[in-house]
Amino acid sequence: MTAPKQRPVVPFPSKDATVRAATEGAAESMEALNVARSQAGDVQAFESIYRQHAARIYTLACRMAGSPEDGEDLLQEIFLQAYRKLGSFKGDAALGTWLYRLALNHCLDYVRSRQAKMSKLTETLDAETSYQPVARRETPIARLDLERALERLPDGCREAFVLHDIEGFGHKEVGDLLGIAEGTSKSQVFKARAKLRALLR
């Protein structure tokens, strides 16, 4: 009778870490399965992907476009495009990252085409965003008020604000994404904050 093989001694992870790793692993496997099924034309599997990522993409689209109606149209276009392009997804990055990149590019295309026509409006509105003494706020800003105020920001400074202050890109990246100089990104973010301050009085 042969003696059982000695197993190598490895530190035993805590129960929480084990559960977390198992949960994450299961979620990743489920996602990989959904991707494979969607690539084979299974719309129900694609719906699972949609349910998991739609809120993130819809939020980005609404804020970049400045209205829930345009955000919904963008959401539809993005997920249609994702379904068509899913065949090219090789799993090099997480699916969420791939979808976010696709969504961001789609939103930027939309914003660029709109901005080209709107440049003069931005110039006109820029004059209104200079600092003016405003009454000091006594209460914290409510989320809903901020969302509404974001929708009222002029095109140009809204996108820079969303990308920098909400999505967390640096000014250099925002400049690259929007096709503007880093300094312009800064001034657009400053203008957006000043405008928000006035709107949220």
Added chain:
Amino acid sequence: MHPTDAAIHAYVDETDETIGALDRAEVDRHLAGCAECRALVDDLREIRRATKSLELREPPVRAWTRIERAIQLDAQHSTERAQSAREESPLRLPRVLRSTSRWTWLAAAAVLVLATAVGLRFLSPASQSESTTSQTAAAVSAANAQSIAAELRQAEVHYENAIKGLEQIANAEQGALDPQTAATLRKNLSVVDQAIGESRAALRVEPASEPAQQSLIDGFKTKMGLLQDTVALINEMRKGNEAGAARIVSGLKPKG
């Protein structure tokens, strides 16, 4: 002298490294004696705090149904293209005429919804303001106002056609809905119709009124959304997808 905008914002952005310790100390000294700049810094910090607390927004329940229909339509078009390529082959018999089923109506609705979504991109209020604002304020002439009015009329015709088509489908298939849901839908539609009527009345009095134009377009969009929900709901009921139907019904809260 107040600090520059750049200095104030870099001061508020704690991660911004463009403001050095010396400049930061200088802003601190200035703030100690300037209530106006203190208020500005406090407000900017509050905006930063509120921004960080923003939450994700859930898309409307109809969004997935629209996407699903668009995907199905895509697939249907591919199949039809392949089929028509086969049928055009000289070795095959002529196309057999098919009877019109209710599914053809639902497919037509999907086409309508897609076509409208594309139309909206061109005719949305944003594009109206784009055309207006592409000129300086001084150059906004009567010709431009006429062009906006023409665009609005075009949008109105477009929406009315789309709504008419959706109404036909919704009315023809309404038997699939339970009476309470059908009543809620009718009530919502009558509220929206009333809003559209009021916007039209306001536009008759003041044709150039932007709020009235916006309100009319919003009314059309709301009505389109409701009708799309109705068609989507009928579709889910026909498929026997109770979960899908329940999701849509939960978004059909009574208005007014």
